[in-house]
Amino acid sequence: MKTDDLIGLLSNQVTRVERGAVARRIASTLALGALGSVILMSVVFGVRHDLASVARTAIFWAKLAYPSVIAVGALLAVMRLGRPGARPGYAWALIALPFVAVWAGGLFVLDAAPPGERLSLVLGHTWHTCPFNIALLSVPTFPAAFLAVRSLAPTQLRLAGAVAGLLASSMATIAYCLHCPEMSPAFWSVWYALGMWIPAAIGAWLGERLLRW
Amino acid sequence: MDEDRAIVALAGFGHAGPINEEPGVLLAATAAEREHEPSSRHPAKRGTVVQEAESRLKALFVRGLDGDADAYRSFLQALTRHLRGFLRRRIPQYRDDVEDLVQEVLLAVHNARHTYRPDEPLTAWLHAIARYKLMDFYRARSHRESLNDPLDDYAELLADTDDEPAHARHDIAKLLDRLPDKQRLPIVHMKLEGLSVTETARITGLSESAVKVGVHRGLKALAALIRGTP
Numbered sequence: 335m336k337t338d339d340l341i342g343l344l345s346n347q348v349t350r351v352e353r354g355a356v357a358r359r360i361a362s363t364l365a366l367g368a369l370g371s372v373i374l375m376s377v378v379f380g381v382r383h384d385l386a387s388v389a390r391t392a393i394f395w396a397k398l399a400y401p402s403v404i405a406v407g408a409l410l411a412v413m414r415l416g417r418p419g420a421r422p423g424y425a426w427a428l429i430a431l432p433f434v435a436v437w438a439g440g441l442f443v444l445d446a447a448p449p450g451e452r453l454s455l456v457l458g459h460t461w462h463t464c465p466f467n468i469a470l471l472s473v474p475t476f477p478a479a480f481l482a483v484r485s486l487a488p489t490q491l492r493l494a495g496a497v498a499g500l501l502a503s504s505m506a507t508i509a510y511c512l513h514c515p516e517m518s519p520a521f522w523s524v525w526y527a528l529g530m531w532i533p534a535a536i537g538a539w540l541g542e543r544l545l546r547w
Numbered sequence: 548m549d550e551d552r553a554i555v556a557l558a559g560f561g562h563a564g565p566i567n568e569e570p571g572v573l574l575a576a577t578a579a580e581r582e583h584e585p586s587s588r589h590p591a592k593r594g595t596v597v598q599e600a601e602s603r604l605k606a607l608f609v610r611g612l613d614g615d616a617d618a619y620r621s622f623l624q625a626l627t628r629h630l631r632g633f634l635r636r637r638i639p640q641y642r643d644d645v646e647d648l649v650q651e652v653l654l655a656v657h658n659a660r661h662t663y664r665p666d667e668p669l670t671a672w673l674h675a676i677a678r679y680k681l682m683d684f685y686r687a688r689s690h691r692e693s694l695n696d697p698l699d700d701y702a703e704l705l706a707d708t709d710d711e712p713a714h715a716r717h718d719i720a721k722l723l724d725r726l727p728d729k730q731r732l733p734i735v736h737m738k739l740e741g742l743s744v745t746e747t748a749r750i751t752g753l754s755e756s757a758v759k760v761g762v763h764r765g766l767k768a769l770a771a772l773i774r775g776t777p
Contacts, residue, residue: 335650335719337649339720340650340653340654340719341620341627342738343719343738344619344623344653344657344738345611345617346616346737346739346741347616347737347738347742347743347744348611348615348616349614349744349759349762350612351612351660351661355661356662417662417663417664418659418662418671418672418673418676418679419668419675420667486662487658487659487662489676546683546774547655547658547767547770547771
C-alpha cells in the first residue's frame, strides 16, 4: 500500500476522539484491580480484628498514607509516561517523598529505642512474609496497571513498566494495610518498601515485552 | 512564507521538546536544513518558521481530533513530508526503509492520537513518537543483521534484493487480510470504501460501537503485524 493510500485509510471517516474516555476506562480498570486485591487480602490473610480501634489512631493513617501517596505519584507518573513527549516532573517527588518520610521516621524511632530492641523493631513479627504478601496482593492490580498503560502510548517502555509495577504494588500495599499488624515505621521502611519494589522490578523487566506498540 | 518552506523547516522537528534526550537528532537535521534553506539561517527567523508550522499543523490535527476528516488528511500529508525529510537524514544508509518507517510512524501517530493534549506543543509529541519508532527500527535492524551473517550462506546474500523488503515487509493491504473479520470488515467498509459508521453497522451486522471498536483495535493490530513482520 502506498503512503497516500494509507493516509486515505487513516483519515477516511475518522471518528471524533472522546476527551476523557481513556481516563474513565483506566479508572475503572484500576478500581477493579484494587477491588481484586482487597478481596484477595480478606480471603487469604483476613482483615485485622482490631481495625475499628486501630482506625482511631494517627499512626494507622500515617501507615495508610505511605502507600497511598506513592500510588498517587505512580498514577500521575504513569499517565504522563503514557503520553509521548510528556515528562513525569513533580510526580517523581510524590513517589520519593513517602519513602524518605518513612525512612526518617524509622530512623527517629530506632534512635529513640534502647539498643537491644532496635533489631526487633525493624524485623517485627512478619518480616519474612511481608514483602511476598504484598507481591501476592499485586497479582490483581498488576495486569490492571499494565492494561492502563497499554491504553496509552508509552515511549520509555522499561520505565513505564517499572512505574506501572509500582502503581500495582502500592495499591496492593493499601489493601495489605487492612491486614498487617506491624505498626512501626522502622518495619515499613524496609519490608513495605521491598514489597513495593519487587513488582516494580518485575514491571521494568516486562515493560519492553508487554508495552510495545 | 509558503507552506512548503514552513514544512521543510519543521522537518528537523526543531522543537526543543522536553523528551529530546538526543540533541544530535535535532542538530543533525537542523544543520542539513540550513543548506537548503538560506532564509532560515538566522536562528530567530527559523524559530518563527517552526512556530508557524507548529501552529498550522496543530490547528489541522486538533480539527482532526474533532472528526474533521479533511483537516486530518491535510495534517497527515504535511506530517508525511516532514517525516520523509527527517528520516532520510537520520538513516541515509537505509534509504529503502524510509517509506516503510514513514508509514509505521503515521499509523503510530494515528493510534496514539488520543494521548495528545492541545495545551502541549504538538512537535514534542510527534517527535517522541517518531523517535520511539526509529529506536524500534534500529533494534530490529541490529538484531537481524547480527543473524544474517553473509559468510555463512552466500545464497542468502543474493536472494535478498535491495527493494524487496520495502515492498514485501510492509504491504499494509496484505496485512489487513490477516485481521479477524470484526476488525477487517469495519476497516474495509469505513476506511477504504468511506461508508459511515451506521452504514457499516448495517452491512456487517455489528453494532455501531462494535464497528468503532473494530476499527480502533484493527489499526492497533495492524501496527503490531507490521512490527512483527521480519
